[in-house]
Amino acid sequence: MHQIQSDLVSFRELVPEISDTGYLTHAIFYYPAKFIPQVVRYAINTYTKEGDWIIDPFAGSGTVGLEAYLCKRNAVLLDLNPLLNHIIPLKICPYKERLKKGHLFELLEEMVQSAHHFIPSWSNVDYWYPPEMLEVLSKYWGYIKNIDRSPYTQIVESALLKTSKHFSYAEHRIPKLYRSKRKKSYIEDLLKTEWKDKLKEMVYTVSLKTLQDINNFISITPKHKNRVEYKGGIDSSHYQVGHACDALITSPPYLQAQEYIRTAKMDLFWLGFEEEEIRKLARLEIPYRKADRIIQAKTLDSVRTVLERKDLINLLDSYFCHTINALENSMNSLKSNATACIFVGNPSIDGIKVEIWRILMEYFTQRGFIFEKVYEDKIKTRQLFGARKNKNPDGMKSEYLLILRKA
Ligand SMILES: C[S@@+](CC[C@H](N)C(=O)[O-])C[C@H]1O[C@@H](n2cnc3c(N)ncnc32)[C@H](O)[C@@H]1O
Secondary structure, three states: OOOOOOEEEOHHHHOOOOOOOOOOOOOOOOOOOOOOHHHHHHHHHHHOOOOOEEEEOOOOOOHHHHHHHHOOOEEEEEEOOOHHHHHHHHHOOOOOOOOOHHHHHHHHHHHHHOOOOOOOOOOOHHHHOOHHHHHHHHHHHHHHHOOOOOHHHHHHHHHHHHHHHHOOOEOOOOOOOOEOHHHHHHHHHHHOOOHHHHHHHHHHHHHHHHHHHHHHHHHHOOOOOOOEEEEEOOOOOOOOOOOOEEEEEEOOOOOOOOOHHHHOHHHHHHOOOOHHHHHHHHHOOOOOOOOOOOOOOHHHHHHHHHOOOHHHHHHHHHHHHHHHHHHHHHHOOEEEEEEEEEEEEOOEEOOEEOOHHHHHHHHHHOOOEEEEEEEEEEOOOEOOOOOOOEOOHHHOOEEEEEEEEEO
């Protein structure tokens, strides 16, 4: 086969109607390595039509679901991270009536007076909180967990997630769960001030902002009747999808920088998850599992032959085995002629470039898919797990959107 050339594009320029990556409800949750919505919008506009079903087996924070809904497409979203189940009802609010500020404030006032308590079942919760802050947070959470669920409780819950990270020893400016010296002294200084008022104010402010974002979303989607189904907390390699789909749009985990479950641990504990459940999920995360088969593809074989370190070969094998298992499982649900749009980087491992898109292309073109094209988008910034917006995440300079079509 002749050497395939990528089409150099800028998705931000191709989709000028989206100028803010956090528009509408896209920014309600922090999530590492999110899609920029422009990539998804471009794929939806180019490869799907109204009423189509789109599947995303690595849905993360649901960018594909929100863009699909805005463009009147249906979506099936899957992810190992159970946070998806809490994110989607807020990002893609199922209610058609605008939410009322007055209702939200009544609920917040009751929460502040509440006598309930909830302490996460996290053995080292004390490592992350000074006792007085834990006490106030547990009272607020106790209230929210003891009343009937509604969009208002979900809004407050999401504000409490952000507040519970902010008022803890964990660095709240980065996605990764990490206790820093800077944050410890920040909390110590805060404790000398009117911190209870500040904590309460944060819950109020974030809740109100979320309600406004949701109302904007409701206002512009009054007639949308399409569906977004979601299932967080599952391994996409095995989950049986109940629909025949018209397209797949997804971005698999990065080869090295990921630890989504560990990153989400504090949120998951507050949402009521138990230690053992979280551990079980973390064991299923790509690429922290043993490969159960070795993927054969020309480009992958040549990386394997030059890689010397056994641990890196294992990492590579695990990554491709489980990423492909999950992709293949979802791609089995595609109708013939359906398109798969897979957004990946090409990181280096021990100084050796790993062209993920090419490896996926080689694998799937042997199995009933036709290569359509590959777009190359030069990376501007992307927040991964660390502090800074990373100009060059994982050693990558470009990201690629691989387009395959089912024969
Ligand atoms: C690059 S992120 C996707 C981000 C998403 N595109 C967004 O915009 O929010 C990759 C996702 O793969 C998920 N993941 C990792 N292992 C998985 C598995 N075995 N099954 C399903 N999802 C998995 C992670 O939880 C993470 O959310």
